[in-house]
Amino acid sequence: MSLWVDKYRPKELSKLDYHLEQAGHLKKLVEGGDFPHLLVYGPPGAGKKTRIMCLLRELYGSGVERLRIEHQNFQTPSKKKLEIITLASNYHVEVNPSDVGIYDTVVVQELIKTLASVHQLDTTGQREFKVVILTEVDKLTKDAQHALRRTMEKYIATCRLILCTNSTSKVIPAIRSRCLGVRVPAPSVEQVAQVLQCSVCKKEGLNLPPELATRMAEASNRNLRRALLLCEATKVQQYPFSKQQELVMPDWEVYLRETAAKIVEEQSPKRLLEVRERIYELLTHCIPSEAIFKGLLQELVKNCDGELKCEVTSLAAFHEHRLNLGSKPIFHIEAFVAAFMALYKKFLEESMADMF
Amino acid sequence: MHAFLKTGKLGAGAGGPSSGEGSKKAAVKKALVPWVEKYRPKTVEEVAYQEEVVAVLRKTLEGADLPNLLFYGPPGTGKTSTILAAARQLFGDMFRQRVLELNASDSTTVSSTRPDGRPCPSFKIVILDEADSMTRPAQAALRRTMEVQSRSTRFCLVCNYVTRIIEPLTSRCSKFRFRPLAQDVLEDRLTTICRSEGVKFEEGVVAAVVETSGGDLRRAITSLQSSARLRGGDVVRVSDVLDVTGVVPDELITHLLDACSANSYEGVKERLSVLLAEGHAASQVMSQLHDVVLANPHLSDLSKAAICEKLAVCEHRLLGGGDEFLQLLDLSCTAMQHLGRGA
Numbered sequence: 001m002s003l004w005v006d007k008y009r010p011k012e013l014s015k016l017d018y019h020l021e022q023a024g025h026l027k028k029l030v031e032g033g034d035f036p037h038l039l040v041y042g043p044p045g046a047g048k049k050t051r052i053m054c055l056l057r058e059l060y061g062s063g064v065e066r067l068r069i070e071h072q073n074f075q076t077p078s079k080k081k082l083e084i085i086t087l088a089s090n091y092h093v094e095v096n097p098s099d100v101g102i103y104d105t106v107v108v109q110e111l112i113k114t115l116a117s118v119h120q121l122d123t124t125g126q127r128e129f130k131v132v133i134l135t136e137v138d139k140l141t142k143d144a145q146h147a148l149r150r151t152m153e154k155y156i157a158t159c160r161l162i163l164c165t166n167s168t169s170k171v172i173p174a175i176r177s178r179c180l181g182v183r184v185p186a187p188s189v190e191q192v193a194q195v196l197q198c199s200v201c202k203k204e205g206l207n208l209p210p211e212l213a214t215r216m217a218e219a220s221n222r223n224l225r226r227a228l229l230l231c232e233a234t235k236v237q238q239y240p241f242s243k244q245q246e247l248v249m250p251d252w253e254v255y256l257r258e259t260a261a262k263i264v265e266e267q268s269p270k271r272l273l274e275v276r277e278r279i280y281e282l283l284t285h286c287i288p289s290e291a292i293f294k295g296l297l298q299e300l301v302k303n304c305d306g307e308l309k310c311e312v313t314s315l316a317a318f319h320e321h322r323l324n325l326g327s328k329p330i331f332h333i334e335a336f337v338a339a340f341m342a343l344y345k346k347f348l349e350e351s352m353a354d355m356f
Numbered sequence: 357m358h359a360f361l362k363t364g365k366l367g368a369g370a371g372g373p374s375s376g377e378g379s380k381k382a383a384v385k386k387a388l389v390p391w392v393e394k395y396r397p398k399t400v401e402e403v404a405y406q407e408e409v410v411a412v413l414r415k416t417l418e419g420a421d422l423p424n425l426l427f428y429g430p431p432g433t434g435k436t437s438t439i440l441a442a443a444r445q446l447f448g449d450m451f452r453q454r455v456l457e458l459n460a461s462d463s464t465t466v467s468s469t470r471p472d473g474r475p476c477p478s479f480k481i482v483i484l485d486e487a488d489s490m491t492r493p494a495q496a497a498l499r500r501t502m503e504v505q506s507r508s509t510r511f512c513l514v515c516n517y518v519t520r521i522i523e524p525l526t527s528r529c530s531k532f533r534f535r536p537l538a539q540d541v542l543e544d545r546l547t548t549i550c551r552s553e554g555v556k557f558e559e560g561v562v563a564a565v566v567e568t569s570g571g572d573l574r575r576a577i578t579s580l581q582s583s584a585r586l587r588g589g590d591v592v593r594v595s596d597v598l599d600v601t602g603v604v605p606d607e608l609i610t611h612l613l614d615a616c617s618a619n620s621y622e623g624v625k626e627r628l629s630v631l632l633a634e635g636h637a638a639s640q641v642m643s644q645l646h647d648v649v650l651a652n653p654h655l656s657d658l659s660k661a662a663i664c665e666k667l668a669v670c671e672h673r674l675l676g677g678g679d680e681f682l683q684l685l686d687l688s689c690t691a692m693q694h695l696g697r698g699a
């Protein structure tokens with residue numbers, strides 16, 4: 001039994017639930033049988049991947065849904081062997097080049113070259129080109145992005161790229177200039193609620209009260225994937241649904257909130273050690289470090305007044321950036337916590353002094 | 357390198373049958389060529405706005421010797437097109453045998469770049485596109501190759517960032533900087549393309565494309581074709597162009613600044629979440645904030661300077677992998693401290 005997230009993924013452009021105008025545009029785009037390289041961007045859980053697969057289906061028919069997992073081998077110029085997992089159909093290949101870290105250049109180049117040099121065997125009624133989907137393009141090294149520039153132009157006759165990313169900020173201008181940008185905004189709260197109710201619960205034969213659907217949509221920050229997971233988890237906990245039912249929030253969010261409360265409660269080296277343990281716990285459970293930073297910040301500023309809020313934000317931004325340059329997340333999160341403690345303690349003492 | 361040699365051979369060997377087939381198909385499916393390729397200048401004369409290099413190449417076409425060349429400049433200013441056009445004009449049908457077009461990023465180590473030079477004698481021009489992604493050792497190796505082959509071969513290095521090319525190489529080449537194209541040149545090109553493609557557009561579309569392209573003609577043409585394609589033959593609207601180019605709607609930026617002026621941290625946070633949920637890129641937001649802040653008459657010069665300094669810091673952190681939301685929030689806090697104070 002598959003999760004609802006996969007089970008109810010629309011398969012055709014015409015079946016998409018929201019951003020209908022854009023779906024129409026995409027349809028027009030492939031109607032000519034051709035399209036430029038695409039750069040699809042939008043926040044997580046906005047439905048980028050779904051839209052891309054619908055587009056491919058529009059182009060090649062249902063054959064693109066017959067996927068196979070392949071282990072491809074590459075060799076770097078320094079003779080280091082690389083293995084990467086790709087997801088492919090007869091018409092396209094999907095790969096996340098950042099899986100191989102700094103060797104992504106090799107993967108990107110070789111993959112496109114092999115694909116582009118093999119013409120479609122049976123071209124009757126088929127497209128002239130294959131499609132390469134590269135995910136998490138913002139994580140590509142600068143070298144790999146540079147390497148893409150001319151490759152994209154050179155092989156355009158036999159190969160189209162669909163680049164998928166959360167934000168275009170880290171995509172170099174030379175690549176942006178070669179792609180058609182397709183922005184996929186997150187669905188609105190109403191749209192998420194609508195999907196939960198009509199496209200999923202109805203088909204499951206469940207009755208989801210509109211109030212609860214809206215609360216789920218709000219709690220998941222317009223992230224449809226999270227909303228669906230939340231909805232499914234909530235159903236497991238209690239069905240039939242009731243309006244006031246408690247939502248099953250992910251454990252780690254609760255844990256993080258408690259951690260923030262501990263930081264505000266006491267500022268001492270001993271407490272810092274305790275907090276460190278808890279952060280370790282989160283990191284070992286693969287919670288992304290930026291989520292930890294954002295979660296902490298959100299809770300911590302609740303206890304600060306105007307000017308202090310800005311200072312704390314600035315600390316978070318500073319340390320989070322540092323973290324990305326280093327290799328041990330725990331150091332930087334801990335540094336942020338320590339800096340906050342110092343700042344907050346000073347603030348408390350000063351406001352105490354003012355009172356007397 | 358193996359890959360290159362293979363593809364190089366394949367390209368030449370299998371060139372006959374596949375190109376024949378290609379042209380047959382091309383007749384049927386003309387529409388498949390993107391406009392950027394279709395309207396790539398075919399002769400040096402057609403290259404707009406880069407008079408300096410055109411003058412040098414014109415001399416070469418008239419029989420003068422060609423120096424080694426180094427083209428550098430931002431994307432979409434005609435670097436690749438210029439050298440390809442010149443080579444085509446110089447060699448005509450011999451193009452395939454006399455010109456080797458290398459994508460320097462094909463080969464990133466010494467061992468693979470050296471052999472790149474080896475077939476040099478048989479070629480007249482070696483184009484090293486994207487030379488800035490060659491490693492330093494590879495560049496050093498090229499230095500030697502350039503000297504050894506200097507009698508029979510001219511090199512043309514093409515790159516975005518000249519600072520990434522080692523000095524000994526740059527000093528062996530005549531350097532040409534490709535400037536971002538001027539507005540009227542862009543407008544001119546785009547209108548020509550619109551006319552020959554029969555694109556219908558409402559007033560201001562061309563201006564909007566030019567505005568958002570920042571002198572990058574490739575980007576301008578891509579946006580134009582994309583908006584035209586998305587509309588599928590209907591009249592192209594300015595809003596389509598803005599959507600395709602990823603510009604953040606002005607009111608979202610204004611809302612953000614309003615929240616800053618109102619000194620509301622929560623408000624700012626809310627607006628930023630909306631911006632990011634809508635899928636706008638933080639870098640784009642920053643660049644538009646920059647323009648708006650500079651034009652704001654209520655801010656003192658000192659405040660503007662402070663905000664811009666923070667902007668630079670946040671942009672740097674963003675490119676260094678910082679989180680979009682945190683960096684924007686930090687920046688907005690600074691803006692708030694300056695804008696909110698006046699209120």
Ligand SMILES: Nc1ncnc2c1ncn2[C@@H]1O[C@H](COP(=O)(O)OP(=O)(O)O)[C@@H](O)[C@H]1O
Binds near residue numbers: 404405433434436438
């Ligand atoms: N100076 C120019 N004159 C005419 N067309 C240009 C010029 N610059 C760019 N273009 C257009 O932009 C496209 C990309 O140009 P290209 O030479 O590949 O840019 P780059 O400088 O990035 O190598 C070309 O196909 C051409 O249509």
Ligand SMILES: [Mg+2]
Binds near residue numbers: 436
């Ligand atoms: Mg180029």
